[in-house]
Amino acid sequence: xxxxxxxxxxxxxxxxxxxxxxxxxxxxxxxxxxxxxxxxxxxxxxxxxxxxxxxxxxxxxxxxxxxxxxxxxxxxxxxxxxxxxxxxxxxxxxxxxxxxxxxxxxxxxxxxxxxxxxxxxxxxxxxxxxxxxxxxxxxxxxxxxxxxxxxxxxxxxxxxxxxxxxxxxxxxxxxxxxxxxxxxxxxxxxxxxxxxxxxxxxxxxxxxxxxxxxxxxxxxxxxxxxxxxxxxxxxxxxxxxxxxxxxxxxxxxxxxxxxxxxxxxxxxxxxx
Amino acid sequence: xxxxxxxxxxxxxxxxxxxxxxxxxxxxxxxxxxxxxxxxxxxxxxxxxxxxxxxxxxxxxxxxxxxxxxxxxxxxxxxxxxxxxxxxxxxxxxxxxxxxxxxxxxxxxxxxxxxxxxxxxxxxxxxxxxxxxxxxxxxxxxxxxxxxxxxxxxxxxxxxx
Numbered sequence: 280x281x282x283x284x285x286x287x288x289x290x291x292x293x294x295x296x297x298x299x300x301x302x303x304x305x306x307x308x309x310x311x312x313x314x315x316x317x318x319x320x321x322x323x324x325x326x327x328x329x330x331x332x333x334x335x336x337x338x339x340x341x342x343x344x345x346x347x348x349x350x351x352x353x354x355x356x357x358x359x360x361x362x363x364x365x366x367x368x369x370x371x372x373x374x375x376x377x378x379x380x381x382x383x384x385x386x387x388x389x390x391x392x393x394x395x396x397x398x399x400x401x402x403x404x405x406x407x408x409x410x411x412x413x414x415x416x417x418x419x420x421x422x423x424x425x426x427x428x429x430x431x432x433x434x435x436x437x438x439x440x441x442x443x444x445x446x447x448x449x450x451x452x453x454x455x456x457x458x459x460x461x462x463x464x465x466x467x468x469x470x471x472x473x474x475x476x477x478x479x480x481x482x483x484x485x486x487x488x489x490x491x492x493x494x495x496x497x498x499x500x501x502x503x504x505x506x507x508x509x510x511x512x513x514x515x516x517x518x519x520x521x522x523x524x525x526x527x528x529x530x531x532x533x534x535x536x537x538x539x540x541x542x543x544x545x546x547x548x549x550x551x
Numbered sequence: 552x553x554x555x556x557x558x559x560x561x562x563x564x565x566x567x568x569x570x571x572x573x574x575x576x577x578x579x580x581x582x583x584x585x586x587x588x589x590x591x592x593x594x595x596x597x598x599x600x601x602x603x604x605x606x607x608x609x610x611x612x613x614x615x616x617x618x619x620x621x622x623x624x625x626x627x628x629x630x631x632x633x634x635x636x637x638x639x640x641x642x643x644x645x646x647x648x649x650x651x652x653x654x655x656x657x658x659x660x661x662x663x664x665x666x667x668x669x670x671x672x673x674x675x676x677x678x679x680x681x682x683x684x685x686x687x688x689x690x691x692x693x694x695x696x697x698x699x700x701x702x703x704x705x706x707x708x709x710x711x712x
Contacts, residue, residue, distance in 0.1 A: 373554055373565060381558030381573035388568035389604060390621075426604050451607045475568075 341484070352465040358485035359465040366480040369393075369473040370462065374433060374455030377443035382453055384428055389475035391424040392503075394496065397459060398429055399467040400441040404487060408468055411489035413447040420496045421472075432456045472499050557710065559596035560679070561629065564706025566699075570605040573598045595631035600703060602626075612661045612684055622666060622689040625696050627703055630682045637680035647672045647683055648704045652694040655687055668693055676709040 343352040343360040352360040372384040372395075386393050396412070398405040411417045418427045429446065431437050433456035446452040458464075462471050462483075470492060472482040482499035486492035554565045558573035565571050576594045597611055603624045609615040613626050620626060636642060650670060660669035661684070668690040672683040683704075687696040 371554070371565070371567065373556060375558070376574075378574075378577070379558070380575060381556045381561075381571070383554070383556045383565040383569070383571040385565075385568035385570050385602075385604070449607045 349463045349465050352463075354485075356487075357466075358487065359467075359469040360485070361483045362463070366483070367463075369475070369478045369480060370458070372428065372430065372453055372455060372458050374430075374453040374458065375439075377431075377439045377446050377452055377454065379439065382451075384451065384453065386428075386473050386475060387478040389426075391426065391475060392421055392481075392500065393426045393428060393473045393475055394420060395458075395462065395471040395473065396427060396429045397431075397462070397464045397467050397469040397471070399431055400438055400445055402467050405468050406445075407489055408492070409445040412450050415449060417489065418450065420493050421500045425496075425500070427451070428453065430455055430458045432459055470496075472496065472503075474503060555706070560710055560712035561596055561598050561631075562708040562710050563598060563600065564703065566602070566703060569600055569602050569703075571598070571600045572605060595633070597631070598627075598629035598707070600627040602699065613686060614661070617660075617664060617667065617686050620667075620686070620688050622692065623696075624688040625699050625703075626686040626688075627700060628682075628684040628686075629707065630684065632680040632682065634678055634680065637675035637678045639680075642673045642675040642680050644675060646674060646676060646681075646704065646707055646709070649701055650685065650697050650704070652697050655685075655690070655693050655697065657690055660686060666690060679709055681709075 341354065341360060342363045345363045347360075347362055352362060354360050369386045371386050372382075374382060376382050384393075386395075396408060398408055412427065412429060419425065420427065427450070429450055429452045431442055431452065431454050433454050436456055437454055439454065442452065442454065462480075464471075466485075469485050470483065471480055473479070474481045481503045482496075484495075486495055553567070556563055556565055556571050556573060559575045561573050563571055563573070573596060575596045582588065599605055599609065599613060599616075601613075601616060601620065601624060603620060606615050606619075611628075611630055613628050617626055650672075654670045654672075655668040656670070657663055657668045659671055660667060667686055667688055669684065669686045671685075674681055674683065685700055687693050687700070689696060
């Protein structure tokens with residue numbers, strides 16, 4: 280009898296250990312999902328007015344049906360909607376700067392991601408983004424390996440002098456109506472995330488504020504496997520461990536002794 | 552013929568995936584003492600082309616970019632000088648269209664960066680004087696990379712402003 284009781288106690292103990300292990304694993308998975316922007320708790324807030332979609336647009340809310348004319352892809356809140364269906368090809372950009380200089384930006388085949396921000400001088404929501412992008416730190420929404428390019432319509436539809444006031448000189452800004460057509464942009468503000476190595480669009484849509492854009496871009500990069508956590512091991516993801524600054528810089532190709540950490544980029548200004 | 556970018560009396564092709572800028576820096580609002588010229592002299596157009604993204608903030612000869620360019624990248628700079636310079640013997644006639652690997656040397660860079668090499672030529676077109684400055688990302692791979700540069704040089708034209 281005592282042997283049977285001891286055996287049962289052992290079995291109960293083993294089951295208890297197993298249940299504790301499962302609960303811990305469940306908690307780690309929930310924590311990892313939360314870090315990636317997924318909230319499974321009851322009463323979690325609804326998605327905001329942003330419509331940025333990554334990867335595939337199928338079965339997602341805030342998406343216009345396939346075949347909708349570009350100018351009709353505007354939601355009830357006035358924000359642009361992406362079109363249902365597979366993402367399109369990337370296009371290189373060419374136009375003029377607000378100062379009237381010629382500018383061409385290679386998007387296809389470039390290393391890393393390019394975030395295209397389609398803004399105008401007139402829309403009030405855009406002013407939040409113009410102001411945010413005047414801060415260099417805010418131009419690295421998706422990390423140092425993601426490049427930001429702001430695109431306004433061409434001089435025939437925009438005021439270059441007004442844009443010159445809004446666009447920080449350190450911000451790569453293009454006036455090109457052709458780019459708006461190439462990327463089928465319905466209305467400003469609108470954002471397109473391009474994977475240069477695959478020459479493909481991997482996410483597009485609108486965001487109502489800079490803060491919302493930041494979280495949406497992080498999520499889109501993670502969906503595309505290009506976030507700062509892309510190189511994390513499964514163990515790191517489940518344990519919620521994030522890369523430290525050195526690891527994040529290394530992932531962006533900046534190692535100790537990299538010239539960009541020491542050089543002054545303005546040192547030969549006006550050096551003719 | 553692919554897309555072409557034109558500004559400030561310069562025109563160039565835009566190879567797929569390349570960044571190209573044709574810029575004219577703003578003149579200084581301060582006049583030089585006792586002269587009718589702005590402080591720092593008149594500014595002239597510069598053309599920058601690179602096979603990887605150009606940062607918005609760059610020096611006339613590519614500082615801000617060349618330090619971060621990779622070993623597979625090339626950088627081409629065309630900087631215009633004052634017209635008077637075009638009459639001097641240093642400026643040969645016509646745009647150099649064909650550089651060779653032997654034209655490049657690590658010491659020909661504006662600031663020597665390990666592993667890279669550069670080349671500089673001076674020329675004039677219709678009285679307009681220019682400096683062509685090219686940086687290759689790899690001294691070892693210069694024979695291959697100079698071909699990329701030569702293809703781009705074929706697309707450059709000096710046109711009416």
